[in-house]
Amino acid sequence: MPSRTELANAIRALSMDAVQQANSGHPGAPMGMADIAEVLWNDFLQHNPGNPDWPNRDRFVLSNGHGSMLIYSLLHLSGYDLPMAELKNFRKLHSKTPGHPEYGYAPGVETTTGPLGQGIANAVGMALAEKVLAAQFNRPGHEVVDHHTYAFTGDGCLMEGISHEVCSLAGTLGLGKLVLFYDDNGISIDGEVEGWFTDDTPARFAAYGWQVLANVDGHDPEALTGAIEAARANDAQPTLICCKTIIGKGSPNKQGTEAVHGAALGAEEVAATRQALGWTHAPFEVPDDIYAGWNAAERGAALEAQWEQRMTAYAAAEPTLAAELKRRLAGDLPADFVEQADAYIQQCQTDAATIASRKASQNSLNAYGPLLPELLGGSADLAGSNLTLWSDSVGVTAAAPGGNYIYYGVREFGMSAIMNGITLHGGFKAYGATFLMFMEYARNAVRMAALMKQPAIFVYTHDSIGLGEDGPTHQPVEQLTSLRSTPNLNTWRPCDAVESAVSWKSAITRSDGPSALIFSRQALPHQARDGQQLDDISRGAYVLSDADGEPELILIATGSEVGLAMDAATALRDNGRQVRVVSMPCAEVFCAQDAAYREAVLPSQVLARVAIEAAHEDYWYKFVGLDGRVVGMSTFGESAPAGDLFAHFGFSVAAVVETAEDILL
Numbered sequence: 001m002p003s004r005t006e007l008a009n010a011i012r013a014l015s016m017d018a019v020q021q022a023n024s025g026h027p028g029a030p031m032g033m034a035d036i037a038e039v040l041w042n043d044f045l046q047h048n049p050g051n052p053d054w055p056n057r058d059r060f061v062l063s064n065g066h067g068s069m070l071i072y073s074l075l076h077l078s079g080y081d082l083p084m085a086e087l088k089n090f091r092k093l094h095s096k097t098p099g100h101p102e103y104g105y106a107p108g109v110e111t112t113t114g115p116l117g118q119g120i121a122n123a124v125g126m127a128l129a130e131k132v133l134a135a136q137f138n139r140p141g142h143e144v145v146d147h148h149t150y151a152f153t154g155d156g157c158l159m160e161g162i163s164h165e166v167c168s169l170a171g172t173l174g175l176g177k178l179v180l181f182y183d184d185n186g187i188s189i190d191g192e193v194e195g196w197f198t199d200d201t202p203a204r205f206a207a208y209g210w211q212v213l214a215n216v217d218g219h220d221p222e223a224l225t226g227a228i229e230a231a232r233a234n235d236a237q238p239t240l241i242c243c244k245t246i247i248g249k250g251s252p253n254k255q256g257t258e259a260v261h262g263a264a265l266g267a268e269e270v271a272a273t274r275q276a277l278g279w280t281h282a283p284f285e286v287p288d289d290i291y292a293g294w295n296a297a298e299r300g301a302a303l304e305a306q307w308e309q310r311m312t313a314y315a316a317a318e319p320t321l322a323a324e325l326k327r328r329l330a331g332d333l334p335a336d337f338v339e340q341a342d343a344y345i346q347q348c349q350t351d352a353a354t355i356a357s358r359k360a361s362q363n364s365l366n367a368y369g370p371l372l373p374e375l376l377g378g379s380a381d382l383a384g385s386n387l388t389l390w391s392d393s394v395g396v397t398a399a400a401p402g403g404n405y406i407y408y409g410v411r412e413f414g415m416s417a418i419m420n421g422i423t424l425h426g427g428f429k430a431y432g433a434t435f436l437m438f439m440e441y442a443r444n445a446v447r448m449a450a451l452m453k454q455p456a457i458f459v460y461t462h463d464s465i466g467l468g469e470d471g472p473t474h475q476p477v478e479q480l481t482s483l484r485s486t487p488n489l490n491t492w493r494p495c496d497a498v499e500s501a502v503s504w505k506s507a508i509t510r511s512d513g514p515s516a517l518i519f520s521r522q523a524l525p526h527q528a529r530d531g532q533q534l535d536d537i538s539r540g541a542y543v544l545s546d547a548d549g550e551p552e553l554i555l556i557a558t559g560s561e562v563g564l565a566m567d568a569a570t571a572l573r574d575n576g577r578q579v580r581v582v583s584m585p586c587a588e589v590f591c592a593q594d595a596a597y598r599e600a601v602l603p604s605q606v607l608a609r610v611a612i613e614a615a616h617e618d619y620w621y622k623f624v625g626l627d628g629r630v631v632g633m634s635t636f637g638e639s640a641p642a643g644d645l646f647a648h649f650g651f652s653v654a655a656v657v658e659t660a661e662d663i664l665l
Contacts, residue, residue, distance in 0.1 A: 002293045004221045007042065008034040009277045010077060010290050012250050015069035016273060017283040018090040018097070020264045025091060025099065028247040028260040029067025032218070033152060033183050036243055039224040040181075041074055041296070044232070046147055048300030049079035052107040055329045055426065056307045058147045059110050059126045063119025064154035064183065065100040066262065072097050075108045077286070077294035082106050084284055103424070103452040111424050112452050115444050117160030118417045120180065123151035124166040125421020125430075127178035127238070128396075128406070132376065133427045135402030137325050142314040144307070144325070148177045148232065155193050158182065158201060165414030167238075171209030174398030176235035179228070183218070185247040191258045202242055211237040218243030236398075252276045328374050328427045331511065337371050341505040344368070348498045349534055352526040357559070358461040358519040360500035362387035368504060369393075376428040378406035379459075380415050386433035386461045412438045416445035416458065423454045429508060433459035435467075436476040436518060443482065449514040450488040457507045461519045463493065464614035465649060466560055468521075471639030480518065480615040484587055488513040492586045493613075495562035496526050499585045502537040506589070518559065522642055525563045527583070540589030541601055545569055547578035553660055554602060556582045556623055557612040561631075561651065565612050568656035575657075577664065580606075587623075608663050614651055629659045 011034040019025035046058040062071045069090065075082045082096060086106070089095035096106040100114030110126070113119035127149040134145040157163055170178055182201065186193055202214040211234045217223045224243070231239035248260030251273045265273065274280070281287060315322035327334075344367040353360070369375055369390045379388045394403035408415040415432045422430040439446065439460055449456045465475045483491040492503035492515060500519065507515035527544060529537075536542035541556075545566060553572065557565035562583045569579040582601055584590060590598065602609075602623065609628040611620035617632030624630060631650055638645060646652065 002289050004035070004038055007290060007293050008038040009250070009279050010286055010294070011037060011070060011073040012277060013274070013279045013281070014073040014076070014087060014284070014286070016251075016265050016270055018069050018072070018087050020267070020270050021088060021283070022091040023264050025069060025264065026066040026262045027069065027265060028187070028262070029064055029154060029183065030070035030073065031251065031255075031260070032185055032245040032247040032249050033067065033070055034249070035219045035221065036152070036181055036224055036245070037070060037074055039221050040150060040228065041078060042294070043225065044228050045150070046303055047296065048304045049108070049297050050301055051304060052080065054304050054307070056145065056147050059123065059149040059425070061110055061113065061119045061123040061126070061149070061151040062101055063113055063123065063151050063157045064116065065113030065119060068097070068099060068101050070152075071101055071109065072106060075106055077291065079295045079297040080106070080108045082108070088284055111421070112448060115448065116156040117162040118445060118448060120151055120153055120157055120163050121166040121414055121417030121445070122421035122424060123149050123178060123180070124170045124175065125418035126425040127170070127175040128173060128418065129422045129425035129428055130177055131173070131175060131401045132396055132403070137321055139318055139321070142310065142317060144310055144314045148179060150179050150181070152181050152183060154183045154185070155188050155197055158199070159197055162413050162417060165411040166418060167205065167210070168208050169409065169411065169414065169418070170238045172398065173396065173401070174236055175238045178238035179231045180238065180240050182240060182242045183245055184242050185245045187247045187256070187258050187261060189258060189261055202240070205240040209237060211239040212242070213239065214242045216241055216243050218245035219249065250277045324373070331426065333509065334371055338509065340371055341368060341501075345498060345501045345505065345534065348501050349529060351497070353497050354523055354525050355497055356520050356523050357494050357496070357500045358387045358521060360494070360497035361459065361504065361517065361519045362390060363497065364501045364504040365390035367501070368508065372429060372508065373404070374427065374429045376404055376406065376422060376430050378408050378415060378432045380408045380412045380432070380434040380438070381410045382434055383407070385435070386459060388431070388433045388459060408432065412441040413445055416442035417448070419456045420445060420449050420452070420454055423449070423456045424452070429455070429457065431457035431459055433461065435462040435474060436460035436479050437462070437474050439479050439483070446483070446489070446514065446516070447486060450486050453488050453513045455507075455510050455512070456514045458514060458516045459519070460516060462521045463518045463559060464520070465633070465637040465645045466520055466522045466614060466642045468642040468645065469639055472636040475637035476615065477633045477636055478616045480613070481619040483516050484619060489516060490514075490586055490588045491516040491518065493518040493559040494585045495557070495559055495583055496524050498527070498529065498534070499537055499583070503585060506538060506586070520560050522560065524560055527562065527566065537585065538589070539593050539597060540586040540591070541582055541584035543580060543601055544583040545581040547580050549578055551580035551603075551606055552578045553608045553610070553664060554580045554582055554606050555610050555612060555656070555660070556584055556620070558584050559613070561612040561614060564651060564653065564656060567653045568660065571653055571657050572660055575661075577660070610656065610660050610663065612651070612656060614646070614649070629663050631656055631659055
């Protein structure tokens with residue numbers, strides 16, 4: 001049987017060989033953390049290479065994702081469907097081994113990491129999901145939700161501000177099944193971190209309420225085993241294991257320096273490392289006994305089989321709960337959800353309420369929430385403004401984790417990345433809210449949700465200069481363009497309670513990407529619709545009001561400006577103009593419709609088009625053409641009452657009519 005060191009050296013050899021062949025990558029972290037990974041994966045990690053999606057598996061997150069050859073080596077060696085050919089194709093086009101771990105490429109990769117710190121946040125979300133799900137479903141004698149979340153992190157992750165946001169919250173919520181391994185090697189890209197990172201990291205995490213195990217030798221299996229056992233024994237606190245390591249361990253001339261961080265070792269140093277490690281095998285060659293020492297397929301299958309037996313006993317004792325858990329883990333919606341949602345949308349049309357769309361959003365939550373026990377909401381300290389609390393919202397706390405609402409505090413970035421972790425874990429529909437302006441703090445987490453095609457729901461209120469007196473620091477201008485230009489993200493900006501209900505239904509039923517729901521502070525008028533128009537809202541854009549004959553002018557608007565477009569259309573028709581009004585609550589969904597529908601809504605022969613939106617004007621030229629007009633923003637806002645601001649910036653019937661008449665000349 002190979003020694004632990006020999007098993008760890010397989011990671012070192014594969015990592016340096018793959019980086020050398022690609023002539024790019026980061027060998028230092030995999031070589032330095034190999035001993036930690038060997039102990040964790042071979043002695044503690046609950047996983048099944050034959051079924052990477054086993055619901056009760058432990059989650060493993062490599063937050064310092066630049067060290068991706070660590071996880072690829074682990075997956076390959078332990079028996080996942082990641083053949084050696086893929087390791088040889090490291091960082092090559094269409095391989096399953098891209099430069100940073102990408103969700104959906106290699107089996108066993110739980111999340112996309114690379115932007116430092118977000119892996120920690122995803123891990124917090126996964127551990128939070130486990131704790132809430134366990135509280136909701138486990139019963140005495142039936143602990144069917146019972147797994148840990150382990151994350152590796154380096155100095156860079158802990159320098160990022162998001163690590164503070166999420167680790168602080170993890171301590172407050174008592175996420176006792178979260179274990180974070182800190183690769184304390186003292187090196188980052190620019191060299192020795194003591195010049196720019198002198199935090200007392202153990203004291204920092206102790207202040208968060210974590211259990212801290214400091215000064216653990218990251219190359220001593222016995223010390224690591226003891227630390228992991230201590231972490232697992234504490235179910236009241238998350239644990240930070242501070243592992244003293246040597247970056248690039250095994251490289252005789254470069255280990256312990258920045259030279260091994262982010263570049264291939266070079267042929268001579270690879271040869272010298274082989275000699276130093278006593279690794280006599282050719283590149284990408286792993287002996288059978290090493291494979292046997294790593295292979296987790298048999299043990300993993302047995303672990304899953306044991307869990308299935310527990311599930312069978314659970315189903316016999318708690319059949320309703322068991323069926324509900326299986327439904328939620330499968331990501332299926334309740335069978336009657338769509339039917340009931342459609343009935344609520346019809347009711348909104350009948351009620352004809354004139355309310356702020358943020359209030360309409362809350363009303364939608366009150367309608368859909370009782371149908372969806374998987375909803376797990378939250379807000380970044382703005383629940384009373386975002387209106388994300390609904391009638392049956394119950395806060396999640398360390399002592400009572402079975403609720404459905406998370407008070408995230410002022411942590412927009414952390415909230416959004418935690419939502420990604422919750423969504424990746426499964427069992428929940430996660431939504432979280434802040435002001436649209438403060439999407440900027442969370443921008444990269446929203447991008448990561450879109451990159452991974454995760455159906456997180458980002459709720460943004462106070463959507464324009466219409467929020468008024470708080471002024472330009474709080475008034476979004478360019479944020480809608482940023483969201484709409486993000487691949488895989490659907491951005492909804494509804495014009496009334498009906499469109500708000502449709503936007504929520506769309507976000508809830510979507511499974512292939514995130515949604516951003518944009519709501520107003522101010523009241524918006526109800527719009528009259530027939531049955532076909534009601535159905536067509538879900539297609540992203542539709543004809544809300546049409547000309548008597550062939551239209552000569554099309555007004556396109558979203559959100560609060562749809563009411564303005566309707567009033568302007570009335571004035572233009574009084575002037576004898578043939579005007580069509582198109583409401584476009586979700587441009588991305590509209591653009592995904594078939595050509596015939598898009599042509600029916602925006603006929604190509606009608607060149608006179610005016611888009612109206614209290615946001616940056618540039619986005620709309622894709623719909624109005626370079627010869628069209630946009631009534632929008634090209635500057636930041638000002639501090640004043642909303643009505644004064646709309647008038648000042650040209651969002652008035654007179655301004656729209658003047659613009660329309662000008663284009664019709």
